[in-house]
Amino acid sequence: MEALLDGVLPASPETFHRVRREAARLQRLVDDLQELSRVEAGQVPIHPRPVGVQELVDAAIGRLRPQFDDNGIVLDAEVSPGVPRVLADPDRIGQVMTNLLGNALRYTPRGGRVTIRVRPEQDVVAIAVVDTGVGIAASDLAHLFDRFFRADRSRARASGGSGIGLTIARHLVEAHGGAIRAESPGPGRGATFTFTLPPAP
Known part of the structure; x- marks a missing residue:
């Protein structure tokens, strides 16, 4: 903004668009930091109740379907028969599912596919977001849920993310008594993010 006021940058529509985009990115970062602070301090209320997994999946797909369609990426779901309520x-x-789907959207090229898979896993219910995107190096997998970590740092600014969405997701899942993990065969081979929830009594 100072460069614009000082005349270093031209007062063109493109410049104003870049300034607005950067301001929006910074606002998202501030919002995410505040959310993370509340989550880590245990100040985000969690009100669990018995809920059907299909209901959660349908709501998540409904929220993000337009963005996937606009980017030419298939979004679908596979829910195993007889999955108990969680x-x-x-x-x-x-919020967790929106974050995982948003990441999959960001790193899956046009023509790719993102699938939500739900199935029983031992004594919990596992919900996975599987994409055919850019994949993740093995050395990065253990750090994905750390604050500000980015497997693809070169795309940090372009993607508009804050780098703490997965950290927030981890805290929210753990507050439900679940766990979250990431898997990938390697760069260029897609990724799978799976979190678990306890079944409803």
Whole structure:
């Protein structure tokens, strides 16, 4: 903004667009930092109740379907028959799913596919977001849920993310008594993010 006021940058529509985009990115960062601070301090209320997993999946797909369609990426779901209801706060788990789907959208090229897969896994219910995107190096997998970590740092500014969305997701899942993990065969071979929730009694 100072460069614009000082005349270093031209007062063109493109410049104003770049300034607005950067301001929006910084606002998202501030919002995410505040959210992370509340989550880490245990100040985000969690109100779990028995809820059908299909309901959670349908809500997440409904929120993001337009963005996937606009980017030419297929978004679908595979829910195993007989999956029990889970004990979850729909709003907070919706936040987790939106984050995971948003990441998959960001790193999956046009013509790719993102699938939500739900199935029983031992004594929990596993919800996975599987993409055919750019993949993740093995050395990065253990750090994905750390604050500000980015597997692809060159795209940090372009993607507009804050680098703490996965950290927030981890805290929210753990607050439900679940766990979250990431897997990838390697760069260029897609990735799978899976989180678990306890079944409803």
